[in-house]
Amino acid sequence: MDTKSQFRQRLDTLLEGILIIDFDWRYVYLNDVMVQQTKASKEDLLGHTIMESFPGIENTDIFKALQQCMTERTVHHFESHFVYPDGSLRWFDLRIEPDEAGVCILSLDITDRKSMEQSLAASEKRFRALIEKSADMKTMATADGRLIYGSPSITKLLGYTFEEMRNEVIFDLFHPEDLRWFLDKRHTALSKPGGTFHFELRVRHKDGHWLWCEGSVTNLLNEPGINAVVSNFRDISDKKKAEQQREFGRNNLYALINNSNDMMWSVDVDHKLITSNVPYNKNIEMARGVRIRQGDDVMEGAPPELKDWLTVNYSRAFSGEIFTETVFNEKIQRWFDVSFHPIKKDGQVIGTACHSRDITDQKRIEEELLENNSELQKTNLELDRFVYSISHDLRSPLTSILGLLSLIEEETQETSTLEHAQMIRTGINRLDTFIKNVLDYSRNNRTGLAVEEVCLNTMAREVVTSLCSMRDAANIDFLIDFDVKTPFHTDKQSLTTIMENLVSNAIKFHRKDVEKRFIKISGKADDDSLQLEVSDNGLGIDPAYHEKIFEMFTRLSSRADGSGIGLYLVKQIVEKLQGSIRVESSEGNGTTFYITLKNFAYER
Known part of the structure; x- marks a missing residue:
């Protein structure tokens, strides 16, 4: 090669x-x-x-x-x-x-x-997002407590920027009362790698107020790449405030329960004591000679009669019933209201809460009130009878006087004598009307309701006939219009008195200078009620007096005859008939009275 x-x-x-x-x-x-x-x-x-x-x-x-x-x-x-x-x-x-x-x-x-680097970068990005977006505050500090890293949430919750806190000793932010404990715990954690502890303490906000925080501190000084003491903590001020409120509520409730003279206790379905207040504990100890404690059987040592009574009522409460029993303790001669309220868990009755209150004084007062009311009713009845008798007796001589006046008016032609006779007649009529109103008032208080079917159109015509002879009734058109869909039942005499008073007032206070003078009596009756209206185009009533006219002895004009008792009597009768009355009127524009009366057809 x-x-x-x-x-x-x-x-x-x-x-x-x-x-x-x-x-x-x-x-x-x-x-x-x-x-x-x-x-x-x-x-x-x-x-x-x-x-x-x-x-x-x-x-x-x-x-x-x-x-x-x-x-x-x-x-x-x-x-x-x-x-x-x-x-x-x-x-x-x-x-x-x-x-x-x-x-x-x-x-x-x-x-x-490159894949590893990208994965690491993505992981670091996710980790940084978790750190920076987390509501928890995270810090890294040196062994001597100088800050080398702080998460953005510190600025949001404590108000400091990281630059303001960099290299600062974080212990300066801790409440003086919490600092010694924290430093001792931190010293112990720093004595061994990985040492950790949990804490709750107060941290100063930048504006000076204190926040409660909870978290943990971990010693990672020996961890490569970290080499710091790492803290993770969160704001629990709202939680602490709620705990303090709950503690205050518990203490306040304890004080209220135990400063009361009422006995309060609760038992489970086995008659074992769950809770009790001081008055209950003292009462049991006095009655049975032993102190009762949580978990004791409340029936143990109770007299047979009391045990039987408690058994029956505990059973009622365990069945889900809420109730109160009034009992008399013959031994101590005292009355008590004892209430039972089931205690439920997950929809099941697990016991009952009980409350016993001494109502002896209340009972005594109630008995005295009943006795006084009885005496008062008797006195009122006697007074009504007396008023009725006197008023009835006064009308007889008035009738005789009116007869004599009629003889004088027939036998004399002297103008002055006739004028004087007319003045006497006016005064007697006024007195007679007053006596009649007193009799009606007495009858209203003294008698019950005599319910019967009433023909409304007939009654209205009879009232108009009886009043059209009044001196001011001339030239007034009386209109009667009733729409009766079902028979109307009420006390006939009471309804007659209402119509008579309203129509006679409309006659007295009518205007003489208006054309087409009228008084209208109308209404609609159904199964439930009668809607009665009495209207006129007379003088009218200032709205400022709409409530006052229903008070006794109220007269808005000294020029007209009247006792000031008529509308008061009307309102009393309307209320007795389970109804209501109101008025719409203004000066110079007439008056309308609206009366609603119950139909007693189905209560006879």
């Missing part, structure tokens, strides 16, 4: 591919490694140009370097990828040098290395 053959055989054993191209861009030589890299045979390449073997190569950075080396005889060393005709891609470390035949290319396949 000649020297040239030996040399080429040696080149074939190298890990690098070797390729020689002449000045016409033809393959002159390539070793076995280069043949593998080109994915072709030597026969297909030798004697052919690289443009023929790899169409489009002249558009690559590799060809530009080859061209520059070919013409300028310069050396090039770089890494580049190459896309094969089949679309596959590989990376190469290329060294291009001038050769006496043209150009020599040394090529090392670095595809695996």
